[in-house]
Amino acid sequence: MSKSAITTESLSLIHPDRYRNEGYPHDAWTRMRREEPVSWCEQVDGIPFWAITKHADITTISKRPEQFVSGERLFISHEAERKDDDIPPTLIQLDPPKHGIYRQLVSKRFTPRYLQRMSRDIEQIAKEIIDGMASEGGEGECDFVEEVAATLPIAVIAWMMGVPREDWKLIFDWTNRTIGANDPDFQYDGKTADVVGREAIVEIFKYFNDLVAEKKKNPADDLVSIFANLEVDGEPIPHMDIMAWCLIIVVAGNETTRNATSGGLLTFIEHQDELRKLQRDLSLMPSAVEEVVRWVTPLIHFARTATEDFELRDKLIRAGDAVALFYPSANRDEEVFDDPFTFRVDRNPNPHLGFGIGEHFCLGAHVARLELEVAFRHLLPRIEEIELAGPVDRLRSGLVGGVKHLPIRYKLRPAV
Ligand code: HEM
Secondary structure, three states, X not given: OOOOOOOHHHHOOOOHHHHHHHOOOHHHHHHHHHHXXXXXXXXXXXXXXXXXXXXXXXXXXXXXXXXXXOOOOOOOOOOOOOOOOOXXXXXXXXXXXXXXXXXXXXXXXXXXXXXHHHHHHHHHHHHHHHHHXXXXXXXXXXXXXXXHHOHHHHHHHHHHHOOOHHHHHHHHHHXXXXXXXXXXXXXXXXXXXXXXXXXXXXXXXXXXXXXXXXXHHOOOOOHHHHHXXXXXXXXXXXXXXXXXXXXXXXXXXXXXXXHHHHHHHHHHHHOHHHHHXXXXXXXXXXXXXXXXXXXXOOEOEEEEEEOOOEEEOOEEEOOOOEEEEEHHHHXXXXXXXXXXXXXXXXXXXXXXXXXXXXXXXXXXXXXXXXHHHHHHHHHHHHEEEEEEOOOOEEOOOOOEOOEEXXXXXXXXXXXX
């Protein structure tokens, strides 16, 4: 068993420029799935890693949280790695047994049953935002990301957390900077991506520090009030763990859903036959949402680190090696999906890995599904005509595949 030669493709698999300029490297992933699904990649500055491109292998690794831990690193960078010792690990970086104990503390708030109680409010938030495009109907032009895709997830997350409405804009800017830290739009004063991201996290902590103090005094029916009063074995959890909870919900629930929404609309613009099919039969909405998440797969990769030697296919992953789980590749795996490169709103079954799988399966998956469903239900049936009104501007990131600006021209029917 040997480590393979470096391929040109593998060098660009996590480089942010690649995603900014060309989008997802589906050709390279398809070739890797066929020829070398577990592939050793070396980089110029960043650490070397195993690229995992098959659905079955990502599942195997994700379901072995003791052998492949998340705490060591969350993602692979194209730059030299540095440890953020002063930033507390969030849920997504915890490993067993602490991970399970912490996740269970709040998981009830994220079940479909609980969310049903909130669906009317989420519906109202979505309706207001989409009506902003043209409630009376008619023709118009906008940047769909700015107008809808970016606004909706922040509004929903901020509302779930109990953040006052006048502060939603602050949360929006900070999260942009934590995830888009590699993007020139979010860099300023000559600061590096790393510094920009860390400064934004400090701002988020400062803000939630105050909000947690306030919610301890005056608890309400919101997530920050719950985080502020979490206990394990009858003892309150450490203050920095409360901060970590706030951070993960703000960051994880934001860019991902934004990019699923904007990527989804772009997909419908590019596949108008499927848009018409959905308009004719709105009962297809749940499967359409799943297909959008499969097709777009907003998260490019997350990492794991092996704690012991592990044989995978014909390769030996050594203890200490990093692996990158490429979810968009798994979601085009020909062994799992019929016609994986065909977008079908009625695809069923659809066992995509857009929300991950196993121990760290997305806690907010039902929130994301609800947001996408509500946004599409308010918008898509009203579309008479829709097209791009300019070039699609992509985020410079090797972690989240994002559309930063999506200029569209449309003709809408009046809102019902
Ligand atoms: C379309 C939108 C979304 C996508 C594609 C997405 C994707 C993912 C993926 C792939 C993971 C797995 C990470 C891993 O295995 O290491 C994950 C975890 C997570 N997501 Fe999401 N997510 C989305 C929306 C949300 C929302 C709306 C929230 C919060 C309200 C959220 C909160 C979380 C949290 C807390 C985790 C960590 C779970 C754990 O470690 O147990 N996500 N997400």
